Amino acid sequence: MNKRTGFGFYFFLIIFVFIVMFPFFWVFLTSIKPVGEIFSSYKWFTTNPTLDSYEAALTNRPLLRYMLNSFVVSGVTTVLALTFASFTAYAVTRLPIKGKGLILGLVLASSMFPQIAIISPIFNLVTDLGLRNSYPGLVLPYITITLPLAIWILSTFFKRIPFELDESAKLDGATPFQTFRKVIFPLAAPGVFTTGILVFIAAWNEYLFALTINSDDRWRTIPVGISMYQSQYSIPWGDITAATVIVTIPIVILVLIFQRRIVSGLTSGSVKE
Template identity: 85%
Template sequence: MNKRAGIGFYIFLIIFVFLVMFPFIWVFLTSIKPVGEIFTSFKWFTTNPTTESYEAAVTNRPLLRYMLNSFVVSTVTTILAVGCAAFASYAVTRLPIKGKGLFLGVILAASMFPQVAVISPIFNIVTELGLRNSYTGLVIPYMTISLPLSIWILSTFFQKIPFELEESAKLDGASPFQTFRKIILPLATPGIFTTAILVFIAAWNEYLFALTINSDDVWRTVPVGISMYQSEYSVPWGDISAATVIVTIPIVILVLIFQRRIVSGLTSGSVKE
C-alpha cells in the first residue's frame, strides 16, 4: 500500500511539474521551429529545428542592450531596497520605538497601492528632475514598489531572532549598530537573500514604469523591449519566443545558484526549536 502511495505521489509530482513548466516548454518548442511552420502547424515537435529565431531576436532588436538595462536597474534597486529595508526593519522590530504597529501598517498599505495610481506623479517628478531615459529614472519608482515589500518581509525575519542574543551583546558593551552588524545581520542572512531575490525578479519583470519613463529604445528594459518586437501588421512569434527563452535563462541561473539560501530563508522559523 505504501509502495502504491509512493508511486502515486511521484506520478502526481510529475504531472504537477509538467503543468507548471508547460508554458515555458511550449515557448521553447516554438522558438526552435522554422518561421513558416509556426503559423502552419500546431505540432509539438518540429522535424527541422533551427536557431534562426534566436539569431533574429538578437539582431533585429537590441536584446542584449535590453538585458543589460534590466540587469543594472534590478541590481541597483535590489542593493538600495534591501540595504535600506534592513536598517528600517531592525529599528522597527528591535529598538524601543513608539508607533511600530502604525509604521508597519502604513508600509503594508503602501505596498498595496496599484502602479496606475502613482504612475502620474512619479512620471512628473522624474521628468522635472530630468531623469527620463536613464537608470536613475527607473530606480526611483522601483524603490517605491520594492522598499515597502522588503521592509515587511525582513521585519518578520528579524522578529524571529531571540532577543537574548541582543541583550547579551548590550551587556558586553556593544552599540546598537555593532549588535546589528555582528549579530542580527548574520542570523538574518537567509531572509536577506530571499528578499533580494524577490526584489530582483520583481524589478526585472516590471513593465509599466519602464514603458512610461524610458521611451528611448536604448534605455528600454527586457519586458518593454520584447513587446516592441511586434509591428503594426505582423507578430514575429518566433523572435518573441526566442527572446523570452534568452531573458529567462539569467533568472533561472540566479535561482539555481542561490536555491539553498532561498529555501533556507523561506523555511526559517517554520520549525520551533
C-alpha cells in the same frame, strides 16, 4: 505510504509539474521552429529545428542592451532596497520605538496601491527631476514598489532572532548600530539573501513604469523591449519566443546556483528552537 498511495502521489505530482512547465516548454519548442511552420502547423515538435529565430532576436532588436539595462536597474534597486529595508526592519522590530504596529501597517498599506494609481505622480516627479530615459529614473519608482515587500519580509526574520542577543551585546557596550552590524545582520543573512532574490526578480519583471518612463529604445528593459518585437502587420512569434528563452536563462541559472540559500532563507526560523 503504501504502493497505491505512492503511485497516486507521484502521478499527480507529474501532472502538476507538467502543467506548470508547459508554457515554458511550448515557448522553447516554438523558438526552434522555422518561421513558416509556426503559423502553418500546430505540431509540438518540428522536423527541421533551427536557430534562426535566436539570430533574429539578437540582431533585429538590441536585446543585449535590454538585458544590460535590466541587470543594472534590478541590481541597483536590490542593493538600495535591502539597505533601507534592513535598517527599517531592525528599528521597528528590535528597538524601543513607539507605534511599531502603525509603521508596519503603513508600509503594508503603501504596498497595496496598484501601480496604475501612482504612475501619474511618479511620472511627473521623474520628469521634473530630469531623470527620464536613465537608470535613476527607473530605480526611484522601483524602490517605491520593492521597499515595502523587503521591509515586511525582513521584519519576520529579525523577529525570530532571540532578543537575548541584543541584551548581551548591550551589556558588552555595543551600540544599536554595532549590534545590528555584528550580531543581527549576520544571523539574518539567509533571509536577507532570499529577500534580495525576490526584489531582484520583481524589478526584473516590472513593465508599467519601464514602459512609461524610459521611452528611448536605448534605455528600455527586457519586458518592454520584448513587447517591441512587432511590426505594423505581423507579430514575429519566433523572435519573441527566442528572446524570451534567452532572457529567462540568467534568472534560471541564478535560482539554480543559489537554490539552497533561497530554501534556507524561506525556512529559516520556521521551527522554534
